[in-house]
Amino acid sequence: MEIKEFPRSDRAFLLQAQDLLRECFPQAYSGDLAAQQIALCLEEDRLAFMAEEEGNLLGFVGAMPQYGVTAWELHPLAVTEARRGEGSGAAVGARLERECAARGCLTLYLGTDDEFFQTSLSQGDLFEDTFRKIQDIRNLGRHPYEFYQKQGFQIVGVLPDANGPGKPDIWMAKRVSR
Ligand SMILES: CC(C)(COP(=O)(O)OP(=O)(O)OC[C@H]1O[C@@H](n2cnc3c(N)ncnc32)[C@H](O)[C@@H]1OP(=O)(O)O)[C@@H](O)C(=O)NCCC(=O)NCCS
Numbered sequence: 073m074e075i076k077e078f079p080r081s082d083r084a085f086l087l088q089a090q091d092l093l094r095e096c097f098p099q100a101y102s103g104d105l106a107a108q109q110i111a112l113c114l115e116e117d118r119l120a121f122m123a124e125e126e127g128n129l130l131g132f133v134g135a136m137p138q139y140g141v142t143a144w145e146l147h148p149l150a151v152t153e154a155r156r157g158e159g160s161g162a163a164v165g166a167r168l169e170r171e172c173a174a175r176g177c178l179t180l181y182l183g184t185d186d187e188f189f190q191t192s193l194s195q196g197d198l199f200e201d202t203f204r205k206i207q208d209i210r211n212l213g214r215h216p217y218e219f220y221q222k223q224g225f226q227i228v229g230v231l232p233d234a235n236g237p238g239k240p241d242i243w244m245a246k247r248v249s250r
Contacts, residue, residue, distance in 0.1 A: 073130060073160060075167045078120035085122065086110060088129035096150035099187065113148070119175075121167050123151070123160035131160040133168050141176040149182075149216075165223050173248045181228070181245035182220070187235045190215035191242070198232035198240050206230060220244050 079085055090106040101109050113120050113134035123131035131151040135144045146168065151161045172180055186194050190213035193205055206227050211218050217227065225244040234241035 073123055073125045073158070073163070075121060075123055075163050078114065078122045078132065078134075080114045080120070084127070085124075085129055089113075089122070089132050092129060092132055092150050092152055093148065095152060097148065109148070119144075119168060119171050121164050121171070123164050130155045130158075131164050133164040135168055135172055135180065137175070137177075143179040143181060144172045144175075144177045146180055146182040161219060162223060169246070169248045173250055178247065178249040179245050180225075180248045181243065182225070183231070183234075183241040183243050184215070184217050184220065185235050185239070185241050186215055186217075187239045188213070189238065191217065193230060193240050193242065194238045196238075198230060198238075202230065202232070217242050217244065220246075 078089070089110045093101040093106040093109055112118075118134060118136045120132070120134045122129055122133075129152070131149075133146065133149045135146045138145050146165075149161060149165065169180055190211070192208065192210040192212060196205075198205060206229075209217070209227065223246070225246040227242060228245045229243040231241040231243070233239060
């Protein structure tokens with residue numbers, strides 16, 4: 073497995089990246105929406121990296137500059153289901169962190185939705201005792217927030233009901249400056 077900058081004009085990888093989004097986020101990127109999202113991810117000012125093995129795309133990560141260049145938003149991160157748990161997600165993420173830092177990024181951040189009641193933050197009214205609930209978060213169904221914690225991100229906030237009642241977005245951030 074190799075980590076590389078995503079080859080923006082390689083049609084075979086473009087199609088695989090679209091399929092990967094459809095596979096990993098069927099609720100958000102069905103049909104043409106996946107192609108549109110990949111096109112956005114590959115705009116000139118953005119960064120995109122991939123985990124690849126013998127022409128097969130295993131993982132994809134992108135990020136866009138915000139607040140000038142001091143904070144970048146990571147979006148999306150996806151690893152094909154058959155190859156999860158082999159370090160691809162951590163590896164593309166680490167490469168992205170280095171490249172963002174080299175471009176003036178101090179803080180890398182992301183929103184990770186809890187649309188399927190995978191964390192304790194989906195239980196009850198998240199406008200009540202918000203910070204205690206963040207402190208006491210439990211992973212009920214392998215929600216990726218724990219993956220990001222292992223990469224050094226911390227939860228810095230939530231957007232209650234962002235995706236509907238009991239379906240918050242969880243905001244996470246990491247200092248990446250050297
Ligand atoms: C989240 C995702 C990118 C992780 O990729 P991956 O290649 O399987 O992750 P890695 O193998 O690099 O795992 C690194 C560590 O995180 C842990 N981890 C990975 N996914 C996890 C999860 N969902 N919950 C808890 N821990 C997780 C691994 O066990 C490993 O732990 P270790 O360092 O103690 O061994 C992948 O599961 C995925 O694409 N999921 C679907 C899309 C998604 O949810 N993307 C994030 C949206 S914000």
